[in-house]
Amino acid sequence: MTGAIERFPPFRWTAAVLRRLGLGGRVLVVAVPFLWLLVFFLIPFLVVAKISLSEPAIAMPPYLPLVEWDGARALLTLNFENFAYLLSDPLYLNAYIFSIKVAFISAIIALLVGYPMAYYIARSPEPRRSLLLTLVILPFWTSFLLRVYAWQGFLRSNGVINNFLLGTGIIDQPLVMLQTDFAVYLGIVYTYLPFMILPLYANLVKLDESLLEASADLGGRPLVTFFHITLPLSMPGIIAGFMLVFVPAIGEFVIPELLGGPDTLMIGRVLWNEFFSNRDWPVASAVAIAMLIVLVVPIMILRSVQADKGEAA
Amino acid sequence: MKGSGLLRIYCVLGFIFLYAPILSLIIFSFNESKLVTVWGGFSTKWYGELFRDPQILGSAWISFQVAFVTATLAVILGTLAAYVLVRFGRFRGRALLTGMSTAPLVMPEVITGLSLLLLFVSMEQLIGWPAGRGKTTIIIAHVTFCMAYVAVVVQSRLAGLDRDLEEAAMDLGARPVRVFFDITIPVIAPALVAGWLLAFTLSLDDLVVASFVTGPGASTLPMVIFSKVRLGVSPDINALATIIIVVVAIAVGLATWYMRRSARNG
Numbered sequence: 001m002t003g004a005i006e007r008f009p010p011f012r013w014t015a016a017v018l019r020r021l022g023l024g025g026r027v028l029v030v031a032v033p034f035l036w037l038l039v040f041f042l043i044p045f046l047v048v049a050k051i052s053l054s055e056p057a058i059a060m061p062p063y064l065p066l067v068e069w070d071g072a073r074a075l076l077t078l079n080f081e082n083f084a085y086l087l088s089d090p091l092y093l094n095a096y097i098f099s100i101k102v103a104f105i106s107a108i109i110a111l112l113v114g115y116p117m118a119y120y121i122a123r124s125p126e127p128r129r130s131l132l133l134t135l136v137i138l139p140f141w142t143s144f145l146l147r148v149y150a151w152q153g154f155l156r157s158n159g160v161i162n163n164f165l166l167g168t169g170i171i172d173q174p175l176v177m178l179q180t181d182f183a184v185y186l187g188i189v190y191t192y193l194p195f196m197i198l199p200l201y202a203n204l205v206k207l208d209e210s211l212l213e214a215s216a217d218l219g220g221r222p223l224v225t226f227f228h229i230t231l232p233l234s235m236p237g238i239i240a241g242f243m244l245v246f247v248p249a250i251g252e253f254v255i256p257e258l259l260g261g262p263d264t265l266m267i268g269r270v271l272w273n274e275f276f277s278n279r280d281w282p283v284a285s286a287v288a289i290a291m292l293i294v295l296v297v298p299i300m301i302l303r304s305v306q307a308d309k310g311e312a313a
Numbered sequence: 314m315k316g317s318g319l320l321r322i323y324c325v326l327g328f329i330f331l332y333a334p335i336l337s338l339i340i341f342s343f344n345e346s347k348l349v350t351v352w353g354g355f356s357t358k359w360y361g362e363l364f365r366d367p368q369i370l371g372s373a374w375i376s377f378q379v380a381f382v383t384a385t386l387a388v389i390l391g392t393l394a395a396y397v398l399v400r401f402g403r404f405r406g407r408a409l410l411t412g413m414s415t416a417p418l419v420m421p422e423v424i425t426g427l428s429l430l431l432l433f434v435s436m437e438q439l440i441g442w443p444a445g446r447g448k449t450t451i452i453i454a455h456v457t458f459c460m461a462y463v464a465v466v467v468q469s470r471l472a473g474l475d476r477d478l479e480e481a482a483m484d485l486g487a488r489p490v491r492v493f494f495d496i497t498i499p500v501i502a503p504a505l506v507a508g509w510l511l512a513f514t515l516s517l518d519d520l521v522v523a524s525f526v527t528g529p530g531a532s533t534l535p536m537v538i539f540s541k542v543r544l545g546v547s548p549d550i551n552a553l554a555t556i557i558i559v560v561v562a563i564a565v566g567l568a569t570w571y572m573r574r575s576a577r578n579g
Contacts, residue, residue, distance in 0.1 A: 026401070029393055029396065029397060029401075030397050030401065030404060030406070030410075032390065032393055033390050033391075033393045033394035033397065033410070033414070033460070033464075034397075034406060034409075034410055034413075036390055036456075036457070036460070037394075037410070037413035037414060037457070037460075038413070039432075040429065040432070040453060040454075040456075040457040041413050041416070041417060041457055042409075042413055043432060044428030044429050044431065044432040045428055047428065047431045047432050047435050048424075048427065048428045048431055051431055061434045061438075113327060113330070114327075116320055116323045116324065116327075117323070117324050117327045117328075119320065120317075120320045120321065120323070120324040121324070123317075130569075132324075132328075134565065134569055135328060135331070135332075136331070137565070138561070138562065138565055139331055139332070139335065141514050141561045141564075141565055142335065142554075142557060142558050142561050143517075143518050143535070143538075143554065143557055144518050145518065145520055145535050145538055145539060145542070146338065146538070146550070146553075146554040146557065146558075147334060147335065149338075149538070149542050149550060149554070150334035150335060150337060150338045150554070151334055152542070153334070153337060153338070153341065154333075154334055154337065158351065160337050163351070190330070190331070190334070193327075193330075193331065243419070244419070247419040247421075248419060248421060248422075250421060251421020251422065251423050251424060252421070253422065253423055253521055254520060254521065254539075257543075258542060258543070268421055268422075268423045271423045271424075271427065272423060272521075275427060275525070276524075281431070284427060285427065285431065288423070288424045288427050288428065291421065291423075291424060292424065295419075295421070299416065299419055302419060303412075303415065
């Protein structure tokens with residue numbers, strides 16, 4: 001098959017030309033993914049940074065250029081008003097603090113829900129272990145949007161939970177659950193749970209059983225063994241799982257929009273509204289830059305954890 | 314093991330939490346009543362309604378095309394990135410490539426979407442391309458974050474790979490390109506299949522990034538679902554969800570079976 005590819009004339013000619021230019025296959029193989037990510041991942045952030053410093057305008061695109069040519073020289077106008085605006089209006093600061101709070105608490109809850117599950121799966125004998133693991137991953141393959149929509153049906157005042165509770169006589173007034181902060185926490189824990197369980201599982205499954213046995217032989221009770229051996233050893237998994245929930249949850253848009261109330265303002269939703277409703281691109285860009293600054297530290301922690309794992313493996 | 318009964322109950326509750334909403338979606342898709350949560354008798358009328366809705370069908374076709382092209386390009390680019398990172402040792406720009414190929418995994422979607430849109434608008438002003446936005450810009454955006462996922466999947470497969478076969482082929486005088494296509498690709502094929510499916514699903518599922526970078530006339534399926542769901546209850550969405558869940562369950566089942574078989578044979 002490859003022979004055919006190599007004999008295919010355009011391939012041969014291209015290869016010959018590249019060799020003439022001193023570009024070996026090696027450079028080319030590096031260059032393709034590198035350039036793609038450079039142009040479509042890194043440079044866009046510079047564009048966002050640029051537009052966050054420009055003045056809004058009623059035009060298409062709705063902002064003024066940073067550099068203007070007045071015939072003799074280029075005038076660079078940096079406009080920090082968008083950032084000053086973010087600081088002056090408590091809406092933005094509150095949305096930031098609220099997003100971090102929601103993401104943090106959700107990640108803690110997901111850890112409490114996910115850790116025992118990951119532990120149980122990792123300790124299960126083989127056919128069952130694979131089956132349970134597949135069951136954890138399966139919801140991740142179905143539509144995220146539809147799973148959030150499913151919770152709407154569960155939580156609304158005439159929804160599944162209220163119908164059940166009213167029907168069994170536990171309550172006589174429907175509970176208000178949809179459009180509350182509670183629903184947002186629930187939605188985030190629900191949708192991100194697989195991201196918590198998988199790294200924890202990957203860590204716990206490698207746990208050396210002999211350490212647990214040694215602890216038991218020395219008279220350590222199960223809880224003591226857990227807190228002195230299992231928990232410290234699974235720390236990389238805990239950090240990775242925590243960050244995989246925490247970081248994307250901060251910028252979450254769909255969950256607060258569909259499950260939260262009108263005042264559940266998370267920063268992703270603020271950015272969305274700023275862009276789509278107010279059409280204020282410079283302020284939306286400033287929100288994005290500010291969000292990135294908040295995210296840099298957790299992303300660095302995650303990367304260093306993953307780098308450690310790479311070296312250990 | 315002491316306390317494992319408790320652990321088992323906890324785990325069962327966890328799986329009920331994961332699956333109860335999905336099951337209720339499926340059950341109520343066969344509901345006669347328009348109220349999604351009140352049972353009014355068995356009916357398949359919402360499925361009929363779904364297949365007569367031109368908006369849903371049109372957007373599903375667009376989403377399918379976008380996901381197909383995205384998955385294919387993402388596998389090519391992601392595999393190249395993974396190969397370079399695992400096999401090329403040290404080279405200039407390695408740290409940058411590592412960063413750029415992992416950061417999209419955790420980047421909030423609103424930021425990815427906004428930054429790519431602003432890039433496309435600026436590029437159009439500067440070089441006149443892309444002229445307008447639509448399927449092409451969605452594909453570019455999706456490839457960018459999907460290739461990161463493919464790279465992770467392929468990297469772990471490449472890292473655990475025995476290099477004997479490749480070295481033997483080199484010793485016998487095969488050139489690197491030939492070794493790559495004849496030895497490496499077949500050996501990492503399960504990871505490529507998994508990566509392709511992952512990219513396909515991620516692209517099919519994406520609402521936020523596509524909403525930013527799309528243009529008039531290119532509404533993907535999640536955008537149509539989102540606008541319907543935002544307006545209120547729509548039982549035909551339950552029917553759609555059921556179809557998606559059944560297709561996904563079958564696909565995941567087949568993929569698991571295929572990978573187990575190839576793991577046993579390989």
